[in-house]
Amino acid sequence: MKLWGGRFAGNTAEEMAAFGDSLSFDRRLADADVRGSLAWAEAITAAGVLTAEEGACIREGLLRIRRELAEGSFAFQPSDEDIHTAIERRLGELVGPVAGKLHTGRSRNDQVATDLRLYVLDRIPGLHRAVRGVQEALVAQAEAHPGVALPGYTHGQPAQPLLLAHWFLSHFWPLERDLERLSEIRRRVAICPLGSAALAGTPLPIDREAVARALGFDRASDNSLDAVADRDFVVELLAWAALTASHLSRLAADLVTWSAPEYGFVELDDAYATGSSIMPQKKNPDSLELIRARAGRLLGNLVALLTVLKGLPSGYNKDLQEDKEPLFDSLDTLELALKVAAGAVGTLSVRPERMAAALDDLLLATELADYLAGRGVPFRKAHDLVGQAVRLALQRGVGLRDLSLEHYRSLSPAFGADLYEVLDVDAALARRRVHGGTAPSAVAAQLQRARECLAAESG
Amino acid sequence: MKLWGGRFAGNTAEEMAAFGDSLSFDRRLADADVRGSLAWAEAITAAGVLTAEEGACIREGLLRIRRELAEGSFAFQPSDEDIHTAIERRLGELVGPVAGKLHTGRSRNDQVATDLRLYVLDRIPGLHRAVRGVQEALVAQAEAHPGVALPGYTHGQPAQPLLLAHWFLSHFWPLERDLERLSEIRRRVAICPLGSAALAGTPLPIDREAVARALGFDRASDNSLDAVADRDFVVELLAWAALTASHLSRLAADLVTWSAPEYGFVELDDAYATGSSIMPQKKNPDSLELIRARAGRLLGNLVALLTVLKGLPSGYNKDLQEDKEPLFDSLDTLELALKVAAGAVGTLSVRPERMAAALDDLLLATELADYLAGRGVPFRKAHDLVGQAVRLALQRGVGLRDLSLEHYRSLSPAFGADLYEVLDVDAALARRRVHGGTAPSAVAAQLQRARECLAAESG
């Protein structure tokens, strides 16, 4: 069904039809499209364009279409080039020529932009919940292992002891920022372009603010030319998804590493692992690897749209049709990745004994330097002296505890017999009790803050 | 100056030193680094790590360094591998071994993260002003040409008449969204990581909230491991810059098109154009072309960092050093592009007569279809009938006004002699008086809203 036959003599080329097809992906806008049309029918009835009877007739037709879509009985035709055409065709079948009046004063341009925003508004709560799902799993794990310590790493090298709960929570806050961002983006999605028509505004005396509110938007857009071409909200969502996915990829990277027997800190539940077709002993962290990889796909989607937008003239251009597939793919992919991450984290087995075994006393070298600093040695000097002790310990294949007091004192007379007391994991943890630190007391306070974030929701 | 000699026997390879060098770009963090150190010195003095005298001594040294930096008399040494090392070295020269105490309980990791956030906080007002500059130029042009009309385009084809002021304002609102986003991002920049040390939190009894406030941050970060590796704010700024640049690229694309003699709607001031080395008649819109192109560069910077972050383990990894160059480049490039855009728009000459000449009456075909719709013809049918009239006019090389009433009536008896009245640009504009429409009254209201946005600032 073509909407623009009059001035055209020839038909669309076959490969062109395939190239321009969007029904394969925009059919998920069906419900939004019907809602948009219901609001428009009401608005133009109020404006006197439709009689009350015509308005009611169109309304009935649209509601029936909505039911058909919901039930799966809506029959698409080969001639339906997109979801809007399909619904318009069906409306004509159901209510006759009056259907053609629905499109008075409205253009495909403002219609599509409205539909896409409605669709996104529908998706946001699910995305929010999916992020919360991962956060809840992280908090639950943090709560379940209150006293467990393990090495913290920087540069992939053991650095200092950490509480495991601190590590779990270190992945909570990035997701909290993601939710903060999502709620900000939502405010810019909730602006209604309907009534902008093709580019210049509808000539009908419509109350655009009323239409906007009826559809659940916060307000109407400010400039019709901007409104039909504004895809900022799609770019923002794609960037949001890419950054959220990058957070998940970092979480996954840690867990892949820790699942290797060389670490053995955690074990994935069988539900989130797979085996090998050839090696019977394998248990592969496929879920985590896929989460890690999806970050690439989501970045690709963002690049796709920003490249499309580069240098595009004002107003609507067909190029903008390329907004939907990356958006749908990013939202679907991310939502599923979040669910898998929640499941994988939530069912993870922790191996405290392997973590404890990895708490080599070299992780306490900083404590020793701080000890010297506390005795008046400038920190830079203290660092150097302890570095020499470390070198000796490594050469001998022993720990810092195993070097003699004489040896320490040969490095610096500031060392006293109490130096061995600071070489203690629990003491090292407990000292880091500042806000955000890894001491048990600080982590407990942090956990409380995290719980409050989760509770804010249901409040 | 190495900060970590003790356990190392060998020296750094020459190409490795070049590879890891960051002084060439991180020296712009100098002032932030000194401020961070001043705050740290105060904090650890309060915590009793430094005596009041030591604290004062370090403070004096830092203030002198700050003066040297401001005056350009600070002498970098070949051994300075980054700005932090350079300042630490200089402090030692100025105050002696006590300088080494400044680094107690602080790591390079939280120091760098703090510096970078301070630097960004410094930059945001300038970026804000630069965006405002373009908006002001757009508003000024809109005000200067209140009654000028021109064709609006979709798909690169003339669509419907627009007010020129409406077009100028269509580029105002995307920038307004950019500023909204920038202020949101700022809130996430203004979180202070200082006191997170390397990954686990400082062992010193520091009041991190007080340190944060002293440095102008809103608050202290929640988790030390997250805090040293969180580069969300950099990603957000890079994405922000890429989207803002894409807005500028669309503005530039329109103006490049309109500068061609085939349109001739505008002429760039000589100050923003260049000539050709070989063709004496050329006046090239270089400023606009470069603005358009910079969108690619800013997208590239975003991709660079998100790719770096993909799959990176928790906590600090050296990979994160790759955050600064794309950030600095994006902020510098965008700020300059905004200034050039403000200048190019502000000095643009408008050619209303060329715009008027382009207002072919085919642009009014929609009016004719609306006219029929107003007489009860369903819009889809009306569209088709007018399409046939358009086809005939094109075949004859005439306008819609030039087709006879008989001809129109042969298409549909719904046409009346008053059809010619709707074929009028002013009438077409005036009908689009909804919120956000292109009618003079609606554009005046829109302009008022834009002015209020600008005024909010100075208020």
Next chain:
Amino acid sequence: MKLWGGRFAGNTAEEMAAFGDSLSFDRRLADADVRGSLAWAEAITAAGVLTAEEGACIREGLLRIRRELAEGSFAFQPSDEDIHTAIERRLGELVGPVAGKLHTGRSRNDQVATDLRLYVLDRIPGLHRAVRGVQEALVAQAEAHPGVALPGYTHGQPAQPLLLAHWFLSHFWPLERDLERLSEIRRRVAICPLGSAALAGTPLPIDREAVARALGFDRASDNSLDAVADRDFVVELLAWAALTASHLSRLAADLVTWSAPEYGFVELDDAYATGSSIMPQKKNPDSLELIRARAGRLLGNLVALLTVLKGLPSGYNKDLQEDKEPLFDSLDTLELALKVAAGAVGTLSVRPERMAAALDDLLLATELADYLAGRGVPFRKAHDLVGQAVRLALQRGVGLRDLSLEHYRSLSPAFGADLYEVLDVDAALARRRVHGGTAPSAVAAQLQRARECLAAESG
């Protein structure tokens, strides 16, 4: 159907199954998978792992599966997680437990890598033909309009006269480079990983070179660990597609511009244009806009995979499953875009009269400068003098031909009465007869070279 049950106690989580699903996209590897298995069956029969009878039995089963796939009668099951599992399951149904012997000495890792390479080898000729299709359309248009001249543009501004055929051919050569690149890439696709097993090589005494040749590869891969994880060929194809698409986007950009009535140089056939739902006069170049936009999508696909590969450990990781969707999408999208481009170019109507009308004599300013240079004025000086003449002509709204000889002589005595002779489009074209220049003779020679490229194919 799981291939790795033994060591696992639990089942796969539902969302994990959805997350890891690949059947939805890898089913297009079906034929390649069967061919790979046929070759493997033959190889392990030769190696004595299968008896001749077992080999024949498996061969029969595979051939029947191939027929079922070709006919569309192959019945997928919900438990089929990917195409390889589906075929393995079906083989078991057809030939019983002996089917399980097919997988001796082979891993999913080398199997998938082989399948994907076979699939790509199948696609390359179609891609090659599709590029040729655009080139043929360009050459046909160049041949059809031998004497037509139009303004050439730089910076979007009229620069110098060009032959239209020269412009068409300027889009031929980038595509010729694309084909050169494609044939180079093909050589790296045609390397067979089969026999690499999971990572270490098959333990069976297989002749890998014979297997490679039997499958149509050039040779066997060199290192089993590299072979199972090497996705260079996919990256190369994605980069190839992105660059080819960028060539098409530039062609499309020119044609979109020239389709605007302000230029009116060309008109798209109705088969490659669409109308507007609201504006009856519109004829929109949708085909070209979509071609232009697809360049973004193809760049996004490239970014997706390169980001996945960043920092990935050696050997096979599940992340590599993310290679297929971008690859399939890029090849499909590009092939269709090429076909649409061939159609749009091939059916394009050229408007020589509009082109001629645009040949303002300012385009000949360079001729005038060259004229002065020919009389001994250094070119830089000549350029400046003609620039002054241009300025005067613009101020007066006349052409260079309309300025008097006196005026020219007041600028420089080097001007003579014959200056008006160089202000001639045909003369300007004819002077540029160097290799690659726009003179009719040079373009004829260029066209001949282009024809030879096309002919080389069929030779």
Next chain:
Amino acid sequence: MKLWGGRFAGNTAEEMAAFGDSLSFDRRLADADVRGSLAWAEAITAAGVLTAEEGACIREGLLRIRRELAEGSFAFQPSDEDIHTAIERRLGELVGPVAGKLHTGRSRNDQVATDLRLYVLDRIPGLHRAVRGVQEALVAQAEAHPGVALPGYTHGQPAQPLLLAHWFLSHFWPLERDLERLSEIRRRVAICPLGSAALAGTPLPIDREAVARALGFDRASDNSLDAVADRDFVVELLAWAALTASHLSRLAADLVTWSAPEYGFVELDDAYATGSSIMPQKKNPDSLELIRARAGRLLGNLVALLTVLKGLPSGYNKDLQEDKEPLFDSLDTLELALKVAAGAVGTLSVRPERMAAALDDLLLATELADYLAGRGVPFRKAHDLVGQAVRLALQRGVGLRDLSLEHYRSLSPAFGADLYEVLDVDAALARRRVHGGTAPSAVAAQLQRARECLAAESG
């Protein structure tokens, strides 16, 4: 120094000058620019545009400039907007007004394109050598550790035993493909655009093939309009650099992992590691982390240029100035990364005892399944049976060797007492003697092929 004053009345805006500045980066084209001008002077002397004397004079001036540039005595002026202007200005100072004749028949467009290609041709051998450097280090390490075995990993999990030399060589072949690609790209760089002028070809009777050969190109370009805007070679190099960097990032990822004490397979030389400012025990693999991260930057550069090119009109546009910075940055970054990689690999200490200790006998589970397969059990069944043995071993915390024959026979009567013989690392390695396999004999042959690749060079 402006090259286009005549028609302009106003001056360039200050921020515009900064925005359009390219001298800061294009000064590295200086030598190429002089060479290009020398060739052009010769060509236009041969064409009779310059007298022999004028030609000689210009030649002398250019040679002097070349010396000044080489010696560092060339004095740039604030008015030099780019390197070409600077050289032209200086030539005028040296030889007077005749300098202005050099630019007859040549445009900035073909000049810049020629310079950039010459520059790239100069860089390719160094890039080639840098890749070879890494390959040589890999081969040397492979040769130095002929019998060392370690676990091979897939999905980050131990999979099967590998020879260490096999792993080193697995990183050799991707680099060999990179070199193959580089030599292909070189052929497309070596095409000379000089003589294309601004877009239409030079009007001078120049022998473009002779000019091309004189400058070291293979041939002259085919179409002047394509020639001035063709940046395919830059895109190709950026894509090449991005893929090569991704290879290095994978090598670096393995080594970062293996440097962690949990693996301890290798230790970086002190020359390629750094310490921590706070933790005296740290030895961080900074060199490897930076190599890994640079892959992001190089991908960003590729994205930048492809985005710039998207939808750009034919011929030269100022946007193309954005080709140089990403190109220079990618080549510099990659070359340095290659040198660091060569150094880091070449000086790496291998810890065979840690590798041996990691060779858990679960890595031999495949051998056991193959053993059963060899006794007629279909491989899929054999896999499942061994999987059950693995599960029991894991539950008991023992190896496969530690399970009793009775136990094995309870799983399947196909197990015999000789099953324990296959549980041997050396036997497992030796069985994989196919081409490309990890058996000592196969690796020796592979090493020989690698050596031949290296030798081909010097031959």
